[in-house]
Amino acid sequence: MRGPGEGPRSAAAWRDAIERHKRQGDIDLVAEADGQLVGMSGAIRGEYARNKHVATLGIAIRQSHARHGIGAAMMLALEDWARSQGVTRLELSVMQSNKGARRFYRRLGYRTEGRKRRAVKLGDSYVDEVMMAKQIS
Ligand SMILES: CC(C)(COP(=O)(O)OP(=O)(O)OC[C@H]1O[C@@H](n2cnc3c(N)ncnc32)[C@H](O)[C@@H]1OP(=O)(O)O)[C@@H](O)C(=O)NCCC(=O)NCCS
Structure with missing residues (x-):
């Protein structure tokens, strides 16, 4: 699984990233259906005293398994993990162009806080990046 505009990442590169996250106390979650990987998500915490209460999330669900509630379940599992770690x-x-994902996040309680203009490059075009966040207790 990969983000738009990205080439495939090798198994070794994934392994390295997962090992690094484990060492840092971060989390990677996968969703499986019939022995197949259908979803990946993760959260990375701030490194310093000043931002340890913040975690940055990422998620991707295989298109064939989208809109079955897997994404929402994974986001809630990440939220549970975050609470257990004192992340707030x-x-x-x-x-900006990913309207479906923006709606998905809004429904989960994330709010838009800003926009980074032309922050993402897809081929020869630039797309704005929308920054969203949710406070948890
Ligand atoms: C966006 C994504 C993570 C959502 O995961 P999912 O498992 O498909 O979402 P869920 O089934 O849990 O959806 C929960 C709700 O979110 C909203 N939602 C999810 N995907 C949506 C879409 N494409 N369009 C509109 N609303 C959407 C809906 O309200 C949905 O409830 P409903 O299906 O009952 O209407 C997933 O579709 C995905 O990985 N897409 C491609 C990669 C991507 O965009 N990742 C995020 C990049 S920041």
């Missing part, structure tokens, strides 16, 4: 702020970014 969840952040993410999403392309």
Whole structure:
């Protein structure tokens, strides 16, 4: 699974990233259906005293399994993990053009806090990045 405009990432690169996240106390979650990987999500915490209460989230669900509630379940699992770690702020970014994902996040309680103009490059075009966040207790 990969973001739009990205090439495939090798299994070794994924393994390295997951090991690094484990060492740092971050989390990676996967969703499986019939032995197949259908979803990936993760959260990375701030490194310093000043931002340890913040985690940055990412998620991707295989298109064939979208709109079955898997994404929402994974986001809530990340939220549970965040609470257990004392994280009080969840952040993410999403392309302005990704209306479906923006709606998904809004329904989960994320609010738009800003926009980074032309922050993402897809081929030869630039897209704005929308910054969203949710405070949890
Ligand atoms: C966006 C994404 C994570 C949502 O995961 P999902 O498992 O499909 O979402 P869920 O089934 O849990 O959806 C929960 C609700 O979110 C909203 N939603 C989800 N996907 C939506 C879409 N494409 N368009 C509009 N609303 C959407 C709906 O309200 C949905 O409830 P409903 O299906 O009962 O109407 C997933 O579709 C995905 O990975 N898309 C491609 C990659 C991506 O955009 N990742 C996020 C990048 S920041």
